Amino acid sequence: MAMNTSRRSFLQLALAASASALPFKWAGAKNLAPLAVAYAGSMGSLMEGPVKAGVAKSLDLDFHGRAQGSNALAQLIIGGSIRPDVFISVTPGPMQSVLKAGKAMAADPIAHTEMVIGYSPKSRFANKFDQAAKSPEKNEVFQVLQEPGLRFGRTDPITDPQGRNIIFTVMLAEKSLQKPGLVETILGPTINEKQIFTEPTVMARLQSGELDAASAYKIQPGSFNLPFVPLPKAINLSGENLQSEHPEVKLIVGEKSWVPEPLIYYAAVLRDAPNPRGATAFVEWLKGADGQNILRHFQYDAPSSAKPLHP
């Protein structure tokens, strides 16, 4: 008898709990059309925070974001595995593949960033990095990076633009500091199993102290509460004419030849977007004052003179 009563009351409690969960779901979906946005992984805190809120308020859109590496997203879009409304990638490469495959008509630049060296506050070299961060033009950071026993982290150059960009950065440093062999000393071979980790875990490894320093875009370390050392304009890939200014900077990885690409974020409305009007409104909003304010707040720089992409 006692058993039956307690079982019944448990069931009642469970039913009540699950019933109370329903209204929340319904409230969220009321009045807001969904907008599916696939964006480069590094943009997470920006997208799921103020962009989501801003888009709900200004555009009456329910932002459904999906973060992954730009290359992976591009391939999934090309293959038809995913059908978002908007695709935001960093560097032209992934976006151009999508344009070439006919999945979008054009892509607009919405922001740009630059390369920095993120470091772990738990690192035994933290003090030296702090010093280097104070005067980036002196390029002291490259001295610190040569310290024996320093653990440096970066991403896979085969699949991730940032994995290639850090190599380009150090190549440019090697050139401007006139220190031949710098790439070899700091990074080792292009594929260096001691340094390469999957993209989402690099920042996490800085937090845990497993890595002393890592490559990063300027917009990354902030959301992880990690410090970084800025790099001089000449080597941080923020310039737009890198290829013409440094034609010899080339990287051959996985039988493909790569050159430095501007670190520009592009947004494109996709052709089979389920919500094309919302998609267009969103991209305009990103380019407009509201969107740009939020981007600035998160350390994204303005796209300035970057041009839209076409297939």
Added chain:
Amino acid sequence: MLSVSIRKQRRDFSVSVAFDLNPGGSLALFGASGSGKSTVLSCIAGLEEPDQGYVRLNDVSLFPPGLPLHKRSIGYLTQEPNLFPHLSVRENVHFGVKNSSNGHFSAGLAEWISELRDRLDLSTLWDAPASGISGGQARRVSLARTLARRPSLLLLDEPFTGLDRQLVRKLIDDLIFWNQKLGFTMIAVDHQAEVLERLCPQQALVLEMGKIMQRGSWEELRHAPATEQLRSLLSPL
């Protein structure tokens, strides 16, 4: 010599028995279902531990402390033949006996196993998988397996239940024959009086609610049953 004095708490009553048994002797434990007979056997075999008391077999203390099963020279037969289904009949019978280093049994052992096999009519079954034989056949195999080891003490917990009369008669005669030949001590438990009368006519203990109500030969039991329940159990259907 088997010396037993144990106490074990069951759900409704506590089993409390004490007896001694000379080497080579046979003892019947008789009583109604649930009177604690099987408990006594399982405590002696070591499948359970008594709450108090002692069990000694030939100057070896089986309890306390509980001697590991594999060190006891005890054979335990129940209604369930408990044959190893993944082995053949032959392998089952050979299970408890060691062969010498070259893989063969000593002459005496081989002869003994042959005798078991022939007397229990296992020749036709010898290479059959143990999982493929009938219940009656399985119990014969189980007996052969237990005796192949020539244990010092043989415990029988109603192993004849459900077998046909002819087979039961034969098995009882075989047991008596081997008991005299090998000289092992034997305790048999059953709720059928006539089985025990034939198997262990000289000594019997009557159990009721875990306590010994009467000791004696079957003749004495029949002539002067100590309790009403005993009289009822012994009278014809």
Added chain:
Amino acid sequence: MMRLAAPNLCIHEQGKIDTLTNSRKWLLRGAAALFALALLYPFTAFLADVGPWQWNESVRGPALSSVRVSLSLTALAMLIIVCVGTPLAAYIARCGMRERLIWQAVLLLPILLPPLALGILLTLAFGPAAKLGQILDRYGLVMTNSPLAFVVTQVYIGMGYFVLGAIAAFDGVPVMLEKQAALLGHTPLQVFARVTLPLSRLGLAVALSLAWVRAIGEFGAVVVTAYYPAGIPVQLWVNLQSFGLPSVMPLLVIFLAVALPFPWLVHVVAQRKRHA
């Protein structure tokens, strides 16, 4: 039997009884076939139009290398799991209820974790940030992006599945059989070897094949702890990002071809030995 018992049933009605049973049988078969079709439906995606499959030089090399990595290292992990897990399961199978409950929680914890979370915990616990990690580092044992990291991750992924299955397998062996074996002069170790193990073979095989299936396809944890050497799941990920779907399909087919035989064979052998 039925016909004798109901002699007044006319032939016509007797026939109906037979067809009913038959049609029910076919109904069951049909339902089973439907279920199989539903389960295998995703594989029709192999016929989807993703463009011509890519299997040129740049794809082939890393793909075959990843097959070698997956097969050899997962096999090693399975060996460790069996060697460590079998005696552990035998011990737990003999434990009392209270200790068993604790063990079940212990075994479930690592496998309950979302694989990504397990990967992160492993890198934190075995990496240079942890004391143990530093000790291992001093002895030259690399715990990230190494075959050692790969195998360790797979052991953590698969152990719970195997041990829990093995315990169930050992539980299936009747206690009286083991006690009889003991009374027949066998030490606990001998009982385990001659009675328990042979009778639990099928259950152990199922447990092992589950652990294998789980481990060989493992991505979430391995991509964090051992991006190198790349096994098949990581290579699929890399292929997707570098070349797209056309390079994913052929490797997927190869994965099925190499991953399936082992657990299937294990079942076949175990079934056969059972009726030996």
